[in-house]
Amino acid sequence: MSASRPKLTVASLTAGFGENAAIRDISLELHANAVTAIIGPSGCGKSTLLRCLNRMHELGAGAWVKGGVRLDGDDLYGAPVDPVQVRRRIGMVFQRPNPFPSLSIFENVASGLKLSGMPRKDLEALVQSSLEQAALWDEVKDRLHRSALALSGGQQQRLCIARALAVDPQVLLMDEPASALDPIATARIEELIHELKRRLTVVVVTHNMQQAARISSHTAFLYMGELVEYDRTEVLFTNPKVRRTEDYVTGKFG
Amino acid sequence: MTMNPTHTDREYEADLHSLRERLLLMGGLVEEMIRDALKAAIDRDADLARAVIERDKQVNRSEVEVDKLCLRILALRQPAASDLRFVTFALKVVTDVERIGDLAVNVAQRASELAADPPLPLPPEISKMSEVVQVMLHQALDAFVRSDAEAAEAVAQRDDEVDALYRQLFDRELALMRSDPAAVDRAARQLFLAKHLERLADHVQNVAEMVIFMARGKDVRHPHSREAED
Amino acid sequence: MSGVSFRRRAVNAVMLGLMGLCTLLAVGVLLFILGFLFVKGASSLNWAFLTKLPKPVGESGGGMANAILGSFKVLALATAIGFPIGFLAGVYLSEYGHGPFPAVVRYVTDLLNGVPSIVMGVFAYTLVVLPMKHFSAIAGGLALGVMMIPIAVRSTEEFLRGVPRDLREAAMALGSRKWRSIASVVVPTAAQGILTAVMLDLARVAGETAPLLFTSFNNRFWSPGWNQPTATLPVMIFTYAISPYDDWHRQAWAAGFLLLASIFAINIAARFLVSRGFSHSH
Numbered sequence: 001m002s003a004s005r006p007k008l009t010v011a012s013l014t015a016g017f018g019e020n021a022a023i024r025d026i027s028l029e030l031h032a033n034a035v036t037a038i039i040g041p042s043g044c045g046k047s048t049l050l051r052c053l054n055r056m057h058e059l060g061a062g063a064w065v066k067g068g069v070r071l072d073g074d075d076l077y078g079a080p081v082d083p084v085q086v087r088r089r090i091g092m093v094f095q096r097p098n099p100f101p102s103l104s105i106f107e108n109v110a111s112g113l114k115l116s117g118m119p120r121k122d123l124e125a126l127v128q129s130s131l132e133q134a135a136l137w138d139e140v141k142d143r144l145h146r147s148a149l150a151l152s153g154g155q156q157q158r159l160c161i162a163r164a165l166a167v168d169p170q171v172l173l174m175d176e177p178a179s180a181l182d183p184i185a186t187a188r189i190e191e192l193i194h195e196l197k198r199r200l201t202v203v204v205v206t207h208n209m210q211q212a213a214r215i216s217s218h219t220a221f222l223y224m225g226e227l228v229e230y231d232r233t234e235v236l237f238t239n240p241k242v243r244r245t246e247d248y249v250t251g252k253f254g
Numbered sequence: 255m256t257m258n259p260t261h262t263d264r265e266y267e268a269d270l271h272s273l274r275e276r277l278l279l280m281g282g283l284v285e286e287m288i289r290d291a292l293k294a295a296i297d298r299d300a301d302l303a304r305a306v307i308e309r310d311k312q313v314n315r316s317e318v319e320v321d322k323l324c325l326r327i328l329a330l331r332q333p334a335a336s337d338l339r340f341v342t343f344a345l346k347v348v349t350d351v352e353r354i355g356d357l358a359v360n361v362a363q364r365a366s367e368l369a370a371d372p373p374l375p376l377p378p379e380i381s382k383m384s385e386v387v388q389v390m391l392h393q394a395l396d397a398f399v400r401s402d403a404e405a406a407e408a409v410a411q412r413d414d415e416v417d418a419l420y421r422q423l424f425d426r427e428l429a430l431m432r433s434d435p436a437a438v439d440r441a442a443r444q445l446f447l448a449k450h451l452e453r454l455a456d457h458v459q460n461v462a463e464m465v466i467f468m469a470r471g472k473d474v475r476h477p478h479s480r481e482a483e484d
Numbered sequence: 485m486s487g488v489s490f491r492r493r494a495v496n497a498v499m500l501g502l503m504g505l506c507t508l509l510a511v512g513v514l515l516f517i518l519g520f521l522f523v524k525g526a527s528s529l530n531w532a533f534l535t536k537l538p539k540p541v542g543e544s545g546g547g548m549a550n551a552i553l554g555s556f557k558v559l560a561l562a563t564a565i566g567f568p569i570g571f572l573a574g575v576y577l578s579e580y581g582h583g584p585f586p587a588v589v590r591y592v593t594d595l596l597n598g599v600p601s602i603v604m605g606v607f608a609y610t611l612v613v614l615p616m617k618h619f620s621a622i623a624g625g626l627a628l629g630v631m632m633i634p635i636a637v638r639s640t641e642e643f644l645r646g647v648p649r650d651l652r653e654a655a656m657a658l659g660s661r662k663w664r665s666i667a668s669v670v671v672p673t674a675a676q677g678i679l680t681a682v683m684l685d686l687a688r689v690a691g692e693t694a695p696l697l698f699t700s701f702n703n704r705f706w707s708p709g710w711n712q713p714t715a716t717l718p719v720m721i722f723t724y725a726i727s728p729y730d731d732w733h734r735q736a737w738a739a740g741f742l743l744l745a746s747i748f749a750i751n752i753a754a755r756f757l758v759s760r761g762f763s764h765s766h
Contacts, residue, residue: 056657088659098650102672115660115668210332237334239471249334252259
């Protein structure tokens with residue numbers, strides 16, 4: 001088995017709001033060109049952990065972060081680092097599809113470039129390429145200039161993925177990307193994730209254990225803000241080392 | 255947190271419980287069959303032998319039921335970790351237990367034949383083998399109940415004992431057959447009986463190895479055929 | 485127990501009747517005003533009225549073309565003053581407004597909304613008319629513009645707050661600066677609602693008379709530029725209504741009808757915008 005070099009390294013990450021810590025002292029390494037799943041019961045801190053990776057957590061009121069995250073060795077929380085730059089290298093897709101309602105499909109995909117102030121040459125080719133990568137091109141190529149809201153839930157989510165891909169990130173974070181979708185749309189998103197990992201590093205937060213088992217090569221189990229176990233997915237689901245992981249994975253709580 | 259938390263899904267918990275019960279019942283049944291078959295052989299009791307052969311039908315029915323239950327659990331509950339190992343254990347072990355039942359039937363058949371022969375004592379190896387095999391099966395079932403990998407390991411190793419006893423008996427019977435052609439019939443039947451016991455021990459060893467897998471998540475079968483693992 | 489249920493049903497019926505009566509009363513008043521204005525004014529609304537200047541005192545005929553244009557100018561200036569200030573303040577309160585200072589701003593805005601319109605007139609008079617030493621459209625526009633500010637602020641803030649949080653997050657997650665996400669995503673999403681609110685704000689202010697009485701004052705002629713006293717419909721109605729001339733009374737009715745019709749038109753246009761907006765986004 002080839003060893004993937006760690007793409008993202010999380011070191012003693014502690015973060016929270018006001019007086020409460022949502023996650024405590026989490027350290028792990030996320031591998032390049034692989035899908036890592038983060039699982040755990042509600043309120044365990046998985047979304048907080050994810051949002052610390054692209055410095056979105058700090059946008060909340062009273063939010064604070066201690067510890068570090070490194071991308072290819074670069075400290076993302078270092079003093080001279082601009083969080084906006086971090087978010088261009090690490091993209092994010094949310095639980096509910098959120099295309100911009102005032103823009104057409106084409107404009108939505110291109111919006112990332114406009115918003116991040118990147119040069120917009122060759123826009124049409126880029127939009128097409130992003131939509132193809134998101135497996136949406138064939139379905140929308142004849143109505144690029146219609147409103148994004150006319151699409152179904154699953155299509156909207158793929159549009160959001162295309163939008164995130166258009167700025168060419170190295171890492172894609174997905175916060176329960178399929179939880180608002182029906183099973184067929186979910187399956188397509190999972191297939192898409194499978195394709196995406198060839199070019200990107202993907203981190204998926206999910207409350208659906210079977211989904212984590214299907215799509216990821218490594219899984220991290222969080223409980224009450226702490227990292228309980230992190231291992232290859234097939235090990236975690238057939239022979240976990242920690243009793244609590246075992247109990248969660250077999251459905252004894254959560 | 256409770257000592258032994260149960261599954262949030264009560265029906266799932268009930269399914270797993272039911273599976274466990276059936277396996278234990280089946281195990282108990284074949285244990286009885288072996289005991290009675292060997293008793294029939296030693297006591298030259300043809301009626302007891304017949305009773306054993308009848309009981310095999312129950313074992314076969316149980317095998318079908320266990321398979322059905324396992325399939326249902328796999329389809330409906332998506333078992334993971336220890337539950338998954340338990341269900342795969344059950345699927346595999348049930349074939350070994352069914353074979354043990356069949357072998358008990360074979361022993362019973364030999365017992366019927368021996369009952370028709372003149373009342374000569376059986377070789378000591380056979381008595382010894384019967385004793386060991388019965389103890390092995392009993393301890394393997396215990397190890398399953400307690401998920402005790404160490405006890406299962408001990409059982410698996412005793413198979414060597416049985417193999418050694420068999421080889422010993424084989425050599426002796428062969429010598430006997432060469433020296434006394436009249437004794438060939440009887441010697442052959444005794445050899446078959448011993449062979450059944452040796453196969454029995456092999457199957458019990460399989461069961462023990464599967465218990466180790468279930469308890470520890472390590473597959474310890476066929477150590478000599480394996481490549482270097484991760 | 486049928487006695488209890490009978491009593492309850494009786495009370496229910498009486499209350500229903502009372503409410504129906506009040507509704508009829510409210511609607512009736514509106515219909516009455518509309519009907520009255522229509523009957524009295526529509527017949528006087530003719531081409532001459534719309535295009536001619538007022539005739540000298542005493543003579544009949546003529547129109548209110550200058551007042552129509554004057555109202556237009558003053559309201560345009562009011563919008564140009566009130567909307568940008570109100571809008572930007574609303575953006576500030578919605579997007580950056582946490583803490584004690586924004587709370588004060590909101591409170592002051594609400595207070596401003598409650599200032600009587602004539603006091604606004606005094607404010608504009610002191611600030612513009614006195615230094616300039618004459619009445620002007622600028623003063624009138626300023627008075628009405630300041631009156632538009634509070635509603636523009638609150639509407640903008642409300643509609644921006646109505647934009648779901650995940651749209652802002654999506655924009656930020658793409659690597660956007662905050663101001664850019666506001667300008668490119670949040671405001672366009674709320675644009676329809678804000679525009680509607682401004683139109684309704686304008687409609688509300690279009691009928692104000694008191695502040696105009698001593699800011700833009702009145703004029704029997706055209707008022708080129710912005711520095712002259714300017715005729716407006718509300719002030720003309722006031723002047724003509726209290727005059728002794730029947731012809732002027734007739735023209736006042738026509739002006740009243742025109743004013744009301746215009747305000748209605750703005751209201752209906754605003755609602756049309758909203759409904760079209762909904763079908764567009766769903």
